[in-house]
Amino acid sequence: MxxxxxxxxxxxxxxxxxxxxxxxxxxxxxxxxxxxxxxxxxxxxxxxxxxxxxxxxxxxxxxxxxxxxxxxxxxxxxxxSKYAYPPFNDDKEEYVGEMFKQLDEGNQDATVDFIENRLDYQHLSKEIREKDHRKQIVKQDQRPTKRVSIYAKVNAQGFELSEVPVDCFDYPVPIPVHDIAFKVAGDSLEPSFFDDEVIFV
Incomplete structure (x- = not known):
C-alpha cells in the first residue's frame, strides 16, 4: 500500500x-x-x-x-519572488553586485552600457565645470583687483584658523561682503570648490 x-x-x-x-x-x-x-x-x-x-x-x-x-x-x-531584491546595506558595491547577478545576460549588457554612459556623462560634466571655472578666472583676471587676506587654507580634512593672515593676494572687485576669507588647497573639495578658489564667509 x-x-x-x-x-x-x-x-x-x-x-x-x-x-x-x-x-x-x-x-x-x-x-x-x-x-x-x-x-x-x-x-x-x-x-x-x-x-x-x-x-x-x-x-x-x-x-x-x-x-x-x-x-x-x-x-x-x-x-x-520575481522581484526578490537583496536587502540593502551600507556596502553599495556589494548590494549592486548581488542585484546584477539576478539579471539575465541581455539585461546585464544593458546595465553595463547604462553605467558606461553615466560615467561618460560624469566625466564630461566635470570637464565642463572645470572649463567654466577657468573661464571665470580669466574674466576675473581682466578686472580691477583689491588685496585680500587669507586666514586659513581649507580642504576636505578641514582647516586651522590663524590669528594672522597666512596668505595675501589680489582678488577682482567687487569683493563679496565677508567676515573672513579661506583659500582652497588641493582638489579634495571638487566639484564644489577647486584648488586655489577663495571662499568668503
Whole structure:
C-alpha cells in the first residue's frame, strides 16, 4: 500500500527550513533576527524548530523583511519572488553586485552600457565645470583687483584658523561682503570648490 504523507507537516518543515535559510543568508543570528522582526529570540527559535508558527501579521512582516512571497516562505512555491531584491546595506558595491547577478545576460549588457554612459556623462560634466571655472578666472583676471587676506587654507580634512593672515593676494572687485576669507588647497573639495578658489564667509 502506498504511504500517505502529511502535506501540512511537509509544508511546515519547508517553512522552518526556508526561514532559517533566509536568516542565515542575511548573516543574522537569532538574536539579530528577533530584533529585526520585533519578536523575542525564543519566539523566532520556535518558528525555526517548528514548535510554533507565526501569526498572519507576523507572516506579512517576514515577507516584507526578506523580500519573498508568502507562497515561497510557506513551501507552496519554489520561486522566492520575481522581484526578490537583496536587502540593502551600507556596502553599495556589494548590494549592486548581488542585484546584477539576478539579471539575465541581455539585461546585464544593458546595465553595463547604462553605467558606461553615466560615467561618460560624469566625466564630461566635470570637464565642463572645470572649463567654466577657468573661464571665470580669466574674466576675473581682466578686472580691477583689491588685496585680500587669507586666514586659513581649507580642504576636505578641514582647516586651522590663524590669528594672522597666512596668505595675501589680489582678488577682482567687487569683493563679496565677508567676515573672513579661506583659500582652497588641493582638489579634495571638487566639484564644489577647486584648488586655489577663495571662499568668503
Amino acid at each position: 502506498k504511504e500517505c504523507k502529511d502535506s501540512n507537516n511537509t509544508k511546515g518543515m519547508m517553512f522552518t527550513e526556508r526561514l532559517t535559510k533566509l536568516r542565515l543568508a542575511r548573516g543574522w543570528t537569532k538574536k539579530e533576527f528577533s530584533m529585526q522582526i520585533g519578536k523575542t529570540q525564543q519566539t523566532v527559535g520556535k518558528w525555526e524548530n517548528g514548535t510554533n508558527a507565526p501569526t498572519f501579521k507576523d507572516l506579512v512582516k517576514l515577507v516584507e523583511l526578506f523580500g519573498v512571497t508568502s507562497d515561497y516562505l510557506l513551501g507552496l512555491s519554489d520561486s522566492p
